[in-house]
Amino acid sequence: MKDILNISLVGVGxxxxxxxxxxxxxxxxxxxxxxxxxxxxxxxxxxGSVISQVRIGAKVxxxxxxxxxxxxxxxxxxxESLRYAHLLSSNGIALVNTQEIKPVTVSSGQSExxxxxxxxxxxxxxxxxxxPALDIAQQLGDxxxxxxxxxxxxxxxVEIGEQLWLQAIEQLVKPQFLDINIQAFESGRSxxxxxxx
Amino acid sequence: xxxxxxxxxxxxxxxxxxxLAAWASGVRVAAGYPGTPSTEILENIATFPExxxxxxxxxxxALEVAIGASFAGARALATMKHVGLNVALDPLMTFxxxxxxxxxxxxxxxxxxxxxxxxxxxxxxxxxxxxIPVLEPADSQECFEMVRVAYDISEEFELPVIIRTTTRISHxxxxxxxxxxxxxxxxxxxxxxxxxxxVMVPIFxxxxxxxxxxxxxxxxxxxxxxxxxRVEEPEFSEGSRPRVGVITAGVAYTYVKEFVTxxxxxxxxxxxxxxxxxxxEFAASVDRLYVVEEGDAFVEEQILAMGLHxxxxxxxxxxxxxxPDRLKRFAAEIEGRQPQTVxxxxxxxxxxxxxxxxGCAHRSVFYALNRLKAxxxxxxxxxxxxxxxxxxxxxxxxxxxxxIGNAHGMEKAGYESKRIAAVxxxxxxxxxxxxxxxxxxYNKGTSTVIVLDNRTTAMxxxxxxxxxxRTLKGEETVEARVEDVARGVGVNxxxxxxxxxxxxxxxxxxxxxxxxxPSVVVSRRECALxxxxxAACKFVVRDDLCRACGACLRLGCPAIETGDVxxxxxxxxxxxxxxxxxxxxxxxxxxxxxxxxxKVAEE
Numbered sequence: 001m002k003d004i005l006n007i008s009l010v011g012v013g014x015x016x017x018x019x020x021x022x023x024x025x026x027x028x029x030x031x032x033x034x035x036x037x038x039x040x041x042x043x044x045x046x047x048g049s050v051i052s053q054v055r056i057g058a059k060v061x062x063x064x065x066x067x068x069x070x071x072x073x074x075x076x077x078x079x080e081s082l083r084y085a086h087l088l089s090s091n092g093i094a095l096v097n098t099q100e101i102k103p104v105t106v107s108s109g110q111s112e113x114x115x116x117x118x119x120x121x122x123x124x125x126x127x128x129x130x131x132p133a134l135d136i137a138q139q140l141g142d143x144x145x146x147x148x149x150x151x152x153x154x155x156x157x158v159e160i161g162e163q164l165w166l167q168a169i170e171q172l173v174k175p176q177f178l179d180i181n182i183q184a185f186e187s188g189r190s191x192x193x194x195x196x197x
Numbered sequence: 198x199x200x201x202x203x204x205x206x207x208x209x210x211x212x213x214x215x216x217l218a219a220w221a222s223g224v225r226v227a228a229g230y231p232g233t234p235s236t237e238i239l240e241n242i243a244t245f246p247e248x249x250x251x252x253x254x255x256x257x258x259a260l261e262v263a264i265g266a267s268f269a270g271a272r273a274l275a276t277m278k279h280v281g282l283n284v285a286l287d288p289l290m291t292f293x294x295x296x297x298x299x300x301x302x303x304x305x306x307x308x309x310x311x312x313x314x315x316x317x318x319x320x321x322x323x324x325x326x327x328x329i330p331v332l333e334p335a336d337s338q339e340c341f342e343m344v345r346v347a348y349d350i351s352e353e354f355e356l357p358v359i360i361r362t363t364t365r366i367s368h369x370x371x372x373x374x375x376x377x378x379x380x381x382x383x384x385x386x387x388x389x390x391x392x393x394x395x396v397m398v399p400i401f402x403x404x405x406x407x408x409x410x411x412x413x414x415x416x417x418x419x420x421x422x423x424x425x426x427r428v429e430e431p432e433f434s435e436g437s438r439p440r441v442g443v444i445t446a447g448v449a450y451t452y453v454k455e456f457v458t459x460x461x462x463x464x465x466x467x468x469x470x471x472x473x474x475x476x477x478e479f480a481a482s483v484d485r486l487y488v489v490e491e492g493d494a495f496v497e498e499q500i501l502a503m504g505l506h507x508x509x510x511x512x513x514x515x516x517x518x519x520x521p522d523r524l525k526r527f528a529a530e531i532e533g534r535q536p537q538t539v540x541x542x543x544x545x546x547x548x549x550x551x552x553x554x555x556g557c558a559h560r561s562v563f564y565a566l567n568r569l570k571a572x573x574x575x576x577x578x579x580x581x582x583x584x585x586x587x588x589x590x591x592x593x594x595x596x597x598x599x600x601i602g603n604a605h606g607m608e609k610a611g612y613e614s615k616r617i618a619a620v621x622x623x624x625x626x627x628x629x630x631x632x633x634x635x636x637x638x639y640n641k642g643t644s645t646v647i648v649l650d651n652r653t654t655a656m657x658x659x660x661x662x663x664x665x666x667r668t669l670k671g672e673e674t675v676e677a678r679v680e681d682v683a684r685g686v687g688v689n690x691x692x693x694x695x696x697x698x699x700x701x702x703x704x705x706x707x708x709x710x711x712x713x714x715p716s717v718v719v720s721r722r723e724c725a726l727x728x729x730x731x732a733a734c735k736f737v738v739r740d741d742l743c744r745a746c747g748a749c750l751r752l753g754c755p756a757i758e759t760g761d762v763x764x765x766x767x768x769x770x771x772x773x774x775x776x777x778x779x780x781x782x783x784x785x786x787x788x789x790x791x792x793x794x795x796k797v798a799e800e
Contacts, residue, residue, distance in 0.1 A: 012549065013551065022208075022370075025208045025370055026208060029206060029207075029208050029372060034371075034372055035208070035370075035371065035372060036336070036369055036370065036371040037208075037369060037370045037371070038365055038368065038369040038370075039368055039369075040234075040312045040313070040364065040368060046551035046552060046553070046554060046579060046582060047549075047551055047552045047554065047755050048549055048550055048551035048552070049549040060371070061451040061452075061454040061455040062451045062452050062454075062455040062456075062521055063336070063365050063369035063371070063448070063451065064365065064452075064520060064521050065521065066456075066520075066521035066522055066525055066539075067521075067522050067539045067540055068537075068539060068540040069521075079546060079547070079549070080549070082543055082546060083542060083543065083546050083549075084542070085542075085543060086540040086541060086542045086543065087540075101778075102758050102775070103547050103548065103549035103550070103755075104549075104550070104552045104753060104755050105547045105548050105549070105550070106547045106758075106759070107750070107755065107757060107758040107759055108586070108587050108750050108753065108759075109747070109750065109759055109770065110547075110586065111547035111548070112547065113547065114545075114546065114547075120543065124543060143777060
């Protein structure tokens with residue numbers, strides 16, 4: 001069973017986790033392996049908390065990942081990364097976008113934004129890499145490509161050749177947005193969290 | 198369809214696989230109504246020019262359209278979510294007597310765990326209720342195979358066939374080997390007038406009832422040899438005889454395969470009618486027999502009715518969605534191991550519920566209803582989000598179209614609130630609100646029906662409906678107007694409003710709620726998700742003018758955030774506007790009495 005790579009992508013509805021997980025599936029398909037992906041549409045997409053799960057291996061049965069068995073957690077937003085931190089296995093890696101999106105429960109004053117979020121993230125996750133994906137996307141000129149920055153960052157941890165990633169992106173991104181999406185992917189892929197600030 | 202990559206291996210969701218297989222099966226007519234998790238089937242079918250397909254106004258009509266196509270001899274498909282099958286149940290129950298001419302398959306997508314539904318009923322029970330076969334694919338590959346098998350069964354036995362998926366089948370994707378996928382070119386079956394078969398008056402229906410029983414008996418025999426049932430031996434077996442046997446179907450099979458490694462497995466492809474002989478043999482081959490299925494104890498109860506013993510694990514596999522965690526605990530139990538402790542989520546984090554989108558115009562209706570202290574009977578759609586704080590302006594949600602009848606009933610029961618409103622979306626109104634409205638008028642009700650017309654079926658991902666003037670295929674058609682329908686059923690007071698105008702919205706709603714006659718208010722503005730920015734402008738909060746009164750926060754707009762503590766009162770927080778989320782609708786400007794929210798030149 002351990003020859004399966006479990007990836008969970010978490011974030012806020014509208015951040016583009018669905019496209020990112022779809023691209024992963026295509027890259028895996030091109031690499032000739034088996035893959036399953038699971039996600040939820042409908043209610044969850046209205047700014048709610050979202051999760052998409054991808055499993056890669058020689059033969060994959062379950063479309064869902066057991067709690068505590070995620071190898072790579074891709075967190076598109078900080079609070080959501082902490083919410084789902086328990087999904088990670090003890091050796092798992094979390095790639096976390098430093099972006100913060102306040103839920104309406106906080107903005108309306110019903111609950112408090114955790115002031116010690118960074119510390120709690122570090123406490124909950126042993127292998128944590130912080131990725132300033134929103135900053136990178138802003139520098140590229142379109143905040144919507146945050147998802148491709150995060151995908152690029154993920155790609156460093158998955159044994160799939162760069163050409164296959166690019167081919168998958170080409171298949172799934174609309175031609176008019178292809179250039180900036182590839183730039184975003186490359187920026188995420190080349191970003192080194194060890195040498196950052 | 199995401200079949201963009203060449204070659205025979207594709208990444209397909211269950212819904213995409215069903216659509217492709219329907220095309221390959223030679224389906225000529227497909228109809229449905231959007232509903233998570235079934236919606237993408239028809240959206241994908243719409244990409245095939247060979248198939249006539251439509252969003253019908255509701256599931257009942259969709260099935261009736263499919264039945265008509267089957268009468269005519271064509272292969273037909275009807276798609277819906279589980280609760281949609283309730284709406285379509287009336288034609289289904291009698292069509293089972295009549296039987297299919299052209300093959301007819303109904304896909305009913307269940308939503309265990311209620312990710313996006315109001316209940317978690319199990320469609321398989323309705324298949325048995327109608328006495329028709331139900332097939333359960335376990336992944337996208339099986340969706341692709343079983344649709345084609347379903348059409349063959351439908352035509353061989355002249356019965357409609359239900360394919361039951363669940364959320365993790367419909368919305369999971371996987372690699373599908375589609376082989377040499379070509380569209381089946383078969384002649385439509387011939388239509389011959391035969392009223393004893395198709396006119397279900399009592400004299401003929403009595404005869405067809407017996408025919409249905411004969412078909413069911415033949416199907417039971419067929420199920421014994423059905424190729425989609427299979428027995429799989431355990432990976433690890435102690436001794437010559439496996440001690441544990443698991444009977445499973447659907448997505449549950451994939452969890453069993455992954456987590457229960459030492460059991461013999463009987464994987465069912467058809468869960469009604471069951472292969473009794475095969476099940477008895479399987480039961481006799483193991484010491485302990487378990488049934489693992491997602492949803493009700495549908496297969497299990499049938500096996501119990503055979504007089505076989507089924508073990509009842511302590512680990513609950515009922516209620517809610519099956520998950521790997523539950524199956525791991527189950528596996529540990531039956532193998533006599535201590536279950537691993539499951540890591541628990543971090544506590545005390547602020548919840549992130551789904552919310553009405555920034556810029557959603559219809560927010561103002563709930564804002565006004567809250568201020569008017571109205572009793573609001575709600576309906577199915579994104580506007581169900583108006584039920585929560587801070588808008589908190591909805592008292593009930595039952596089913597599609599229920600709001601109008603519910604409002605009428607409360608009024609007739611003498612409920613003291615003078616302000617009773619029904620709130621319903623445009624697509625829901627056309628789906629099943631019209632009959633309720635006619636009923637209110639006919640029976641001298643006085644309730645106010647507010648139609649939130651966002652020009653689309655929003656919650657399921659923007660599908661067309663009769664009010665949009667476009668078909669599923671994107672063709673222009675007659676645009677049904679809510680106002681015309683309302684007047685047509687006899688409503689004299691029909692008032693369209695622009696919900697971005699807060700004062701007018703409040704005034705009109707108050708006037709119509711207080712009116713002792715039925716009235717319809719049409720709140721009309723396009724879904725904010727469709728027009729990425731409502732207006733190309735930005736708003737900022739002037740810190741010097743903001744009094745931290747919190748009035749704007751009562752709109753529940755995700756783009757309005759609490760900011761710094763007000764120096765004059767530490768309990769108060771001033772607000773700021775998140776420019777990334779702000780859609781530029783300007784509703785908040787209208788609620789600020791201090792003029793603190795101001796428009797700035799666009800970037």
